[in-house]
Amino acid sequence: MANTAAHADDHAHDDHDHKPEGFLDRWLFTTNHKDIGTLYLIFAFTMACIGAAMSVVIRAELAAPGLQHVQPYFFNQMTTLHALVMIFGAVMPAFVGLANWMIPLQIGAPDMALPRMNNWSFWIMPFAFLMLLGTLFMPGGGPAGGWTMYPPLALQGGASVAFMVFAVHMMGISSIMGAINIIATILNLRAPGVDLLKMPLFTWTWLITAFLLIAVMPVLAGAVTMLLTDKFFGTSFFNAAGGGDPVMFQHIFWFFGHPEVYIMILPAFGIVSEIIPTFSRKPLFGYQAMVYAVASIAFLSFIVWAHHMFTVGMPLGGELFFMYSTMLIAIPTGVKVFNWVSTMWKGSMTFETPMLWAIGFVILFTIGGFSGLMLAIVPADFQYHDTYFVVAHFHYVLVTGAIFSIIAAIYYWWPKWTGRMVNETWGKFHFWWTMVFVNLTFFPQHFLGLAGMPRRIPDYNVAFADWNLVSSIGAFGMFLTPFMMIAIFAMSKKSGAIAPQRPWEGAHGLEWEVPSPAPHHTFTTPPVIKPGMLAHGDVSH
Amino acid sequence: MSITPDQNKNRRVVKIAVIVCVASFLFGFRVMPPIYRIACEHIFGIKYENKVADGAKVAAFKEDDARLVEVQFVGNVNSALKWKFAPELFSVKVHPGVLTEAWFDASNLAPDAIVGNAVPSIAPNRASLYFNKTECFCFTEQMLKAGESRRMPVRFVVDPKLPADIKQLTLSYTFYNNELATKRLAAQEASTQPKS
Numbered sequence: 001m002a003n004t005a006a007h008a009d010d011h012a013h014d015d016h017d018h019k020p021e022g023f024l025d026r027w028l029f030t031t032n033h034k035d036i037g038t039l040y041l042i043f044a045f046t047m048a049c050i051g052a053a054m055s056v057v058i059r060a061e062l063a064a065p066g067l068q069h070v071q072p073y074f075f076n077q078m079t080t081l082h083a084l085v086m087i088f089g090a091v092m093p094a095f096v097g098l099a100n101w102m103i104p105l106q107i108g109a110p111d112m113a114l115p116r117m118n119n120w121s122f123w124i125m126p127f128a129f130l131m132l133l134g135t136l137f138m139p140g141g142g143p144a145g146g147w148t149m150y151p152p153l154a155l156q157g158g159a160s161v162a163f164m165v166f167a168v169h170m171m172g173i174s175s176i177m178g179a180i181n182i183i184a185t186i187l188n189l190r191a192p193g194v195d196l197l198k199m200p201l202f203t204w205t206w207l208i209t210a211f212l213l214i215a216v217m218p219v220l221a222g223a224v225t226m227l228l229t230d231k232f233f234g235t236s237f238f239n240a241a242g243g244g245d246p247v248m249f250q251h252i253f254w255f256f257g258h259p260e261v262y263i264m265i266l267p268a269f270g271i272v273s274e275i276i277p278t279f280s281r282k283p284l285f286g287y288q289a290m291v292y293a294v295a296s297i298a299f300l301s302f303i304v305w306a307h308h309m310f311t312v313g314m315p316l317g318g319e320l321f322f323m324y325s326t327m328l329i330a331i332p333t334g335v336k337v338f339n340w341v342s343t344m345w346k347g348s349m350t351f352e353t354p355m356l357w358a359i360g361f362v363i364l365f366t367i368g369g370f371s372g373l374m375l376a377i378v379p380a381d382f383q384y385h386d387t388y389f390v391v392a393h394f395h396y397v398l399v400t401g402a403i404f405s406i407i408a409a410i411y412y413w414w415p416k417w418t419g420r421m422v423n424e425t426w427g428k429f430h431f432w433w434t435m436v437f438v439n440l441t442f443f444p445q446h447f448l449g450l451a452g453m454p455r456r457i458p459d460y461n462v463a464f465a466d467w468n469l470v471s472s473i474g475a476f477g478m479f480l481t482p483f484m485m486i487a488i489f490a491m492s493k494k495s496g497a498i499a500p501q502r503p504w505e506g507a508h509g510l511e512w513e514v515p516s517p518a519p520h521h522t523f524t525t526p527p528v529i530k531p532g533m534l535a536h537g538d539v540s541h
Numbered sequence: 542m543s544i545t546p547d548q549n550k551n552r553r554v555v556k557i558a559v560i561v562c563v564a565s566f567l568f569g570f571r572v573m574p575p576i577y578r579i580a581c582e583h584i585f586g587i588k589y590e591n592k593v594a595d596g597a598k599v600a601a602f603k604e605d606d607a608r609l610v611e612v613q614f615v616g617n618v619n620s621a622l623k624w625k626f627a628p629e630l631f632s633v634k635v636h637p638g639v640l641t642e643a644w645f646d647a648s649n650l651a652p653d654a655i656v657g658n659a660v661p662s663i664a665p666n667r668a669s670l671y672f673n674k675t676e677c678f679c680f681t682e683q684m685l686k687a688g689e690s691r692r693m694p695v696r697f698v699v700d701p702k703l704p705a706d707i708k709q710l711t712l713s714y715t716f717y718n719n720e721l722a723t724k725r726l727a728a729q730e731a732s733t734q735p736k737s
Contacts, residue, residue, distance in 0.1 A: 113551045176562055184554040188547060218562045222569030234721050237574070241619075242719030243591070249579050252569050315585040315666065500650045 019520050028123070031115035032520060033100045034417075035313045036122050041410075043125060047089030048403075049482050050133070054082040059441075059475035065462045075458035076144035077136065083147035084164075087264065088171045089129050091398065094406045095267040096121075096178045099206045102413060103182060105511035105518065106200045108191025113184035121177035128170035134159040146456060148253060149224065151246050155231045162232065165224045172217040179213035182206055191510070191530035197288065198536050200509050204291050208298045212259045212266075215302075220256040223249060247312050252351025254305035262301045264292055265397060268365075268405035268416030269336055272358045274509070275412050276340050277535065279355035280347030280507035286339040287536050291331035293339075300329045310381045319378045326376040330369070338367055338416065352504065353427030357408030359403060360435055368396025371446065384458075389449025395442045407485075409436075413502035419517030420496030426488045434481050440474030470486040508535035564735040587666045593680060594673030594698070602638040605701045609634045612699070613617035615713035616645055623651035624685065629692075637701040640675065645693045645714065650696045654730070659714040661671035668710045671700035679714060682722050 020026045030036060057078045061069050070078070100118065104111055112118045135142040141160030143149075155161060158218025186207045191201070199207075226237040227249070238249045269290075277284045284290065298486075306322040308315060340362050349355070371393040375381050384390060415421050444467035449455075453464045460468065499516040513533060514522045531537065581587045611636055614628035629644045649655055659679040663669035675681075678693035685691060697712075 031547070113547075114555070131589040180555055183558060184551045187554055188550045212556050214561050215565050218566035219569035222566050225570065240660050240715070242721070243658075243660075243717045245577075248574060251577060252573050255573065313666070315587065319587060447598075 022146075029119065031111070031119050032150060033104050033112045033115070033118065034518065034520065036112075036118050037097045037099075038102030038417075039122050039337065040093045040100060041423060043122070043222070044090050044094035044097060044406075045482070045485075047085050047093070051085040051090055051480055054078045054085065055475060056479050058082065059472040060458070061458050062468050064469065065460055065465050065471035067459055068237045070458070072458045072518075073141065073144055074383075074463060076456065077142040077205040077513065079145050079456050080145065080147050081133070081136070081288060082134060084143075084167075085129070086398075087147065087260075087301060088168075088175075089125075091402045091406070092171075093125060095206075095264070095387050095402075096175070097211070098202075098267065098271070098409050098413075099178075099182055101417065102188070103185055103206060105416075105514065105522060106203050107186065107189065107194050107389050108510045108529075109185060109189035110521065110522045110524050112181050113189055114181045117177050118181050121174045121181065124170050124174040128167045128174065131163050131170070132167035132442035138163075148257070149251075149466055150253075151227060151230065151249050152240075153211040155227065155238075162228065165228045168224050172221045175213050176217050179210035179217075182210040183214075186210075187354045191523065191526040192535065193527065194510070195325055196483075197291070197532050200535055201268075201273035201284065201287070201290055201294075202263060202267065202270035205266040205273075205294050208294050209263050209266045212263050212298055212301065214257045216259040216263075219252065223256065223395045226252075232416055247309075248288065249422035250309045251306065251314060252310045254455075255302075257308060258305040259298070259301040261397075262297055264402050264522060265365075266298065268360035268361065268402050269294060271405045271409045271412075272361050273336075274535075275354050276343050276362075277410075278504050278506045279352060279358075280349050280506075282343055282347040283535065284339070286335070289335055290339055294336040296332040300325065300332070301447055304329065307376055307381070309409050310378050311385045323376055327373065330373055333369055337362060337369075350505075353422065353431060354504075355410050356428060357404050357411060357432045360431065361408060363406040364396055364400030364404065364438075366395055366403055371396065383452075384449060386454055388445040388453045388455055391455050391465075392442050392445035392449055395445070399442065400438055402432075410489075412504070413511070414492065415499030416511060416514075416516050418493055418496075419515075420452075420492045421499050421503060422488060422492045422496060426491070430481065430484050430488055437474045437477030437481075441471050441478055442474070444468075444471045478520050508533070510534065550702065582667075585666075586670050588663070588669040588672070591661055591679060593677075594675055596675070599640075599673055599675060599698050602698055602701055604638040605636055607636055608701075610637060610699055610703065610707070611635075611709040612641075612643075612697075613709065613711040614643060614645070615711060617715040619715055620716045621720075622655065622657055622716055624649055624655070624657060624716055626716050628713070629670040635699060637699040637703055640696060640698050642694055642696045643693070643712075645688065647683065647685060647693055647716070648690035649687060652687050654684060654686045654723075654726055656683055656719045656726055657683050657716045658719045659716050660711050662715070664713070665707065667722075668703060668707050671703040671707075672710065672712070673698045673700060682719055683716075684726065690712065 020030070027035065027039065030039070057070060058075065061067070061075055100112065103109070133142075138159055140160060141155050143154065143164040145157060149164070180366035183206045186199070226235070228241055229235040230237050230244070236244040238244045238246045238247060273284055273290055304322055304326045306318060307326045310319055310322070371389065375384055375390065375393060403464060411422060411427055448464050448467050448471070451464065453460055501515050502512045502517065510527060510533065513527060529537070561620065578589045578602055581589045613632040613633045614629050614630065616626045618624050618626045624647055626645065626647045628645060634640060637729050647657075661677070663672050674695060674697045676694060676696040678695065683691070683693065695712075
C-alpha cells in the first residue's frame with residue numbers, strides 16, 4: 001500500500017495526527033486546509049438550510065392566489081434574502097470548501113499556500129451573514145429590493161441598506177482572499193510532475209474561477225459603495241434628481257453579475273469532469289478541450305453582461321452585440337456537454353450515487369442552458385423578462401447545476417474525508433427523491449413564465465393557480481432533502497462501511513493515493529509521481 | 542522563521558492579485574462611469590450631458606423651410622414629489638433651424654417649499670444629438686414655495702441635419718425632488734425665520 005514516499009510519511013504521523021487539542025484551537029484558530037474546508041462546508045450547509053426555509057415561505061405564499069401567510073413587504077424580504085443567502089452563503093462557500101479540501105490533495109501540496117489568510121477568509125463569513133440576517137429583526141426589516149439591489153428601489157430601504165452593503169463588502173473580501181489563496185496554491189505548490197496541463201479538472205476550473213473572483217468581486221464592492229454614498233453621503237451616481245443614471249448601476253452590477261454566474265458553475269463543471277470518468281472507467285474525453293472551453297467561457301463572461309437588461313432601452317447595436325456574444329457561450333458549453341457524453345460513450349459505466357448526481361447534472365443543467373439560449377434572443381426576451389421563465393432558468397442552472405454538483409462532490413469524496421462509505425440505497429433514494437421534486441418545483445415555472453406570470457410578486461392571477469400549486473408541492477418535497485442528507489451522512493459517519501484508500505474502482509488522481517480518512521497532514525513531502533497515478537498524466541502538450 | 546523561496550513566490554502572487562483587485566475596484570468605481578458616458582455619446586449617439594447648446598453652433602444653423610418636424614412635449618412628476626407639472630401645448634410643428642419656445646406649468650401642491658430638478662429625455666434617442674436647448678428650466682434647480690405656480694420656458698432649435706426619416710420627436714421631462722437642496726432650504730428657513 002505504501003507506494004509513495006508521501007504515503008509512507010503519512011503513516012509515520014498516524015499515531016499522533018498533530019491535531020490541535022482544544023476545540024477552539026482545532027476550529028477557531030485552525031490553519032489546516034482540511035479543517036477549514038470542513039468549516040466552509042458546514043457553514044454552506046447551514047446557510048443552504050436557512051435559504052431553503054425562506055424558499056418554503058415563498059412557495060407557501062405562492063401555493064394559492066391571494067395573500068394568505070405573509071405580507072407583500074415580508075415576501076419581498078424573503079425573495080431578496082433567499083437569493084443573497086443561497087448565492088453568497090451556500091453555493092460559493094460550498095465550492096470554496098471543496099477547493100480547500102481537494103486542491104491540496106489533488107496537486108500533492110501539504111496545505112494551502114497562505115494558511116493564516118485561509119482562516120481569516122472563512123471566519124469573516126459568519127459575521128457577514130449575522131449582519132445580513134440580523135436586518136430581519138431590525139425595525140424596517142431586511143433588504144427587500146431584490147438581490148440585484150437596483151436603485152432607486154434598493155435605496156428606499158431603511159438601515160438594512162447599510163447592513164446589506166457592508167455584508168456584501170465582507171463577503172467580497174472573504175471570497176477575494178479565498179481566491180488569492182487558491183491561485184497561490186495552484187501556481188506555487190504543485191508537486192513536481194503535476195504540470196498545469198496534467199492537473200485534475202476540478203483544480204483547473206477553480207484556478208479560472210479564482211481569477212474571475214479577483215477580477216469582479218471588487219467591481220461589486222465598487223457598485224455597492226456607490227449605493228452607500230448615494231444613500232447616506234449625498235452623491236448622485238444613480239440618483240436621477242442629481243444628474244445620475246440608475247441604468248448605469250445595472251451595467252456595473254451585471255459586469256460583476258455575469259462572471260459571478262460562472263463563478264458558481266465552473267467548479268461544478270470541474271466536479272462533474274472528475275466523477276464521470278471515474279464511473280465510466282475511461283479517461284475524460286478531450287481533456288485539453290475541456291480546459292480551453294472553461295477558459296473561453298470565463299473570457300466570454302466579461303462581454304455579455306447586458307443580456308440581463310435587454311429591456312432598459314439599449315440601442316439596437318448594443319442589443320445585437322450582447323445577443324450574439326451570449327449565444328457564443330453555447331459553443332464552449334456545448335463542447336463540455338458533448339465531452340461528458342463522449343466520456344460515458346462505450347465506458348464500463350456503473351451508477352453509484354455520485355455518478356447519478358453527475359448524470360442528473362448533465363441532463364438538467366443542459367435544460368437550464370437551453371432556456372438560457374431562449375432568453376438570449378432579444379425579441380423573445382422582451383416577453384420573458386422578469387417572468388417566472390427566468391426563475392425557472394436560473395434555478396435549473398443553480399439548483400440542478402451547482403447544487404447537484406456539490407452534492408455529487410460530497411458523495412464522491414466523503415469516503416476520503418471520513419473513511420466511511422455512504423449507504424448506496426439511501427444515497428440513491430436521496431437522488432431520485434430530489435430528481436422528482438426538483439423538477440416538480442421548477443419545470444412548471446417555465447409554463448408560468450411563458451404565460452406571463454411576473455417574478456417577485458406575492459400574489460397572481462388565478463389563471464396561474466394550478467402550476468403554482470404543483471411547484472409549491474415540489475418545493476415542500478425538496479425541503480425534506482437537507483434533513484435526508486443529514487441523516488444519510490450521520491449514519492455513514494457512525495456506522496458506514498470502512499472505506500478503502502480508493503473507494504471507487506475507476507478513480508485516478510493524487511487524492512486517492514493517501515489513506516482514507518485522509519490524515520490531518522498529507523503530502524508533507526511532495527509525492528513522487530509514477531505513471532498512471534494522475535488522471536490526466538498521459539496528456540502531452 | 543526565515544523566508545523560504547516558496548514564501549517569496551507566494552508573496553509575488555499575492556502582490557499581483559492585490560493589484561488586480563485594486564485595479565478592478567477602480568475600474569468599477571472610476572472607469573466604468575466615464576466609459577458609459579463615452580459609449581452613450583460616441584458609439585450609440587445618445588446625448589448624455591444636459592447642458593446649454595453651443596451658441597455659435599446654433600447660430601450657424603440654416604433654416605429649413607421645406608421641412609416640418611413635430612416636437613411633442615411630455616411632463617412627468619416622480620412619485621416622491623408633490624407637484625403638478627404639464628406642458629402648455631402638447632405638440633408644435635417646427636422648421637429645423639428655427640429657434641422655438643415652449644412653456645411648461647409647474648405648481649407645488651405640498652405645504653412646504655420644495656426644490657425640484659427636471660431630467661430631460663428625447664425619443665427616439667438617436668435624435669437627441671440633434672436637439673439643442675439654448676435655455677431650459679432643466680439646467681438649474683427649481684424652487685417652488687408652498688402653493689406657488691410658475692411658467693417655465695424651454696427654447697430649442699432642431700439641427701437641420703436631423704436624419705430625414707425622423708419626422709416626430711418627443712421631449713419629455715420628469716421632475717424629481719432634489720432632496721438635498723430641499724433639506725438645505727428648510728434648514729435656511731428655520732434659521733432665518735426667528736429673526737423676522
